[in-house]
Amino acid sequence: MRLDFNVIAEEYRDNLFAAAFHICENAADxxxxxxxxxxxxxxSTKEFDNEEHLKAWLLRVTVNQAKNVRRSFWRHRIVPIxxxxxxxxxxxxxxxTLFLEVMQLPEKYRIVIHLFYYEDYSVNEISQVLRISESNxxxxxxxxRKMLKERLREEWSEDE
Amino acid sequence: xxxxxxxxxxxxxxHASDTTKMEVKTVELxxxxxxxxxxxxxxxLILVLGTGMVVYAYGGHIVRQIFGWGNNMTITNTIDPETxxxxxxxxxxxxxxxxxxxxxxxxxxxxVNGEHIDITDQMSETEPYSYEYxxxxxxxxxxxxxxxxxxxxxxGFGEYIMDTNGEWAGGYSAWTNLDENGDGPEWLEIGKDxxxxxx
Numbered sequence: 282m283r284l285d286f287n288v289i290a291e292e293y294r295d296n297l298f299a300a301a302f303h304i305c306e307n308a309a310d311x312x313x314x315x316x317x318x319x320x321x322x323x324x325s326t327k328e329f330d331n332e333e334h335l336k337a338w339l340l341r342v343t344v345n346q347a348k349n350v351r352r353s354f355w356r357h358r359i360v361p362i363x364x365x366x367x368x369x370x371x372x373x374x375x376x377x378t379l380f381l382e383v384m385q386l387p388e389k390y391r392i393v394i395h396l397f398y399y400e401d402y403s404v405n406e407i408s409q410v411l412r413i414s415e416s417n418x419x420x421x422x423x424x425x426r427k428m429l430k431e432r433l434r435e436e437w438s439e440d441e
Numbered sequence: 442x443x444x445x446x447x448x449x450x451x452x453x454x455x456h457a458s459d460t461t462k463m464e465v466k467t468v469e470l471x472x473x474x475x476x477x478x479x480x481x482x483x484x485x486l487i488l489v490l491g492t493g494m495v496v497y498a499y500g501g502h503i504v505r506q507i508f509g510w511g512n513n514m515t516i517t518n519t520i521d522p523e524t525x526x527x528x529x530x531x532x533x534x535x536x537x538x539x540x541x542x543x544x545x546x547x548x549x550x551x552x553v554n555g556e557h558i559d560i561t562d563q564m565s566e567t568e569p570y571s572y573e574y575x576x577x578x579x580x581x582x583x584x585x586x587x588x589x590x591x592x593x594x595x596x597g598f599g600e601y602i603m604d605t606n607g608e609w610a611g612g613y614s615a616w617t618n619l620d621e622n623g624d625g626p627e628w629l630e631i632g633k634d635x636x637x638x639x640x
Contacts, residue, residue, distance in 0.1 A: 298457035312458045369454040376451035383451075398448035438444055 284335065286323050293336065294319070297343045299399060303391045304347035306362060306384065314346045321346075340400070341410045344392060351388070375436055382432045390425035397422055542586060542596045549596065551586055564588055569632040579605040583636050587628025599629050601638045609638060 294315050301314035321342055329335040362384050371377040383391060396402040396410060408418040430437050442450070543550045551558045554574045564570040569585035576582060581603040589595040599614030614629060 294457040295455065299452055299455045302455055308458070315457050371454055372450055375447070376454075379447060379451040380454070383448075394448075395452070398445050399452055401445070437447075 282329050282331065282335070283327075284332070286319070289322060289335075289339070290319050293339055296336075296400065297339060300340055300343050300392065300395060301347040303384075303395045304344065304388055305350055306388075308365060310350045311347070314343055314350060317346050318343045337406065337410055340396070341412070344410060378436065379433065382429060385432075386425060386428055390421055390428065393418060393421040394425040394429070541584075541598055544594070551584075553584055554582070560586060564628065566591060567627045567631065569628040571632060571635070580610065583632075583638070585629055585632035587626055587632070589626055597626060597629065599632065601633065601636065 297315045297318055298311050301311035301318075302308065305311045305314060318339060322339065327338070329338065362381065366377065366380065369380075371380065383394065386394070392411065393407055396407045397404075402410065404419045404422060405415055407422070408415040411418065413421075430439060541552050543552060547561075548559050549561045551560045551570065551572065553572055558572070560570040564587050566588045569587040572584040572586075574582050583601045583603070584598065585600075586596060586598045589597050597614065602610045604610040
């Protein structure tokens with residue numbers, strides 16, 4: 282199956298942007314990654330089993346594109362994350378703190394924790410998107426959650 | 442509110458820019474997005490496009506210069522005296538660009554740091570040939586050469602530079618084909634993993 286390009290762009294662009302932002306750490310690069318991903322979908326003739334398969338493919342392409350940008354010399358982190366955060370409207374100070382603490386985690390932990398908490402992906406699904414082993418994904422997730430707990434303390438529960 | 446709900450609430454503030462709300466036709470134009478991105482990222486900078494050289498520069502004090510890829514590339518780290526902003530200027534000499542891999546009499550020769558090294562049979566599609574050296578300024582250069590397509594004889598390379606403080610200063614890879622999912626060659630990823638390169 283395939284979905285109309287405009288449906289894809291409208292439905293998934295914010296998800297793709299969020300994933301790209303977790304790797305690139307700046308909005309300009311993340312926007313470019315979203316564009317490149319959507320363009321890749323538009324040019325692709327790939328058929329998908331279902332919408333979950335399609336979303337996983339989009340996320341995987343986004344992650345790979347974002348990593349390419351991140352390793353490129355053309356990447357410029359012009360705006361410090363704290364300055365960019367001032368342009369965002371958080372619902373609460375706790376949300377702002379959580380956002381900052383997540384963005385200060387190492388990249389390989391950021392993207393894993395994002396896929397788990399934001400995209401509701403299982404460890405197995407995360408391993409497929411990132412093309413890492415399931416055990417590796419599990420270790421990264423565990424370490425990321427531990428780091429977050431140490432930084433956020435009572436603002437981050439251990440119930441999951 | 443559980444952790445998942447807290448996370449979603451915190452990151453619900455992230456939205457792609459309106460420019461990505463585009464029709465198919467507009468998307469086709471986005472092949473120029475890289476140049477737009479560079480221009481946008483360099484707001485306030487001077488963009489000079491020469492015939493044989495591409496320079497991205499801006500007014501600032503030079504902190505350090507790093508030469509990589511032979512002398513094909515220069516990374517100049519500068520700091521804006523007013524804002525304290527730290528940026529990199531990258532210059533690639535495209536008119537005299539040399540490829541560090543040459544093939545002579547069916548031998549693969551890696552040209553680096555004044556050396557000609559026969560690396561035939563020392564790399565594969567999954568295992569890179571690795572080389573490192575320290576330049577006169579104390580920067581460590583880590584090179585990887587690998588095979589992109591053995592049947593076609595296509596080779597790629599990457600160079601990653603660590604500064605004197607042990608921080609990664611920059612990296613560059615070329616002739617590294619990406620697959621349909623945007624994945625780079627396996628040999629490069631394996632090489633970078635070995636040295637702990639973050640990119």
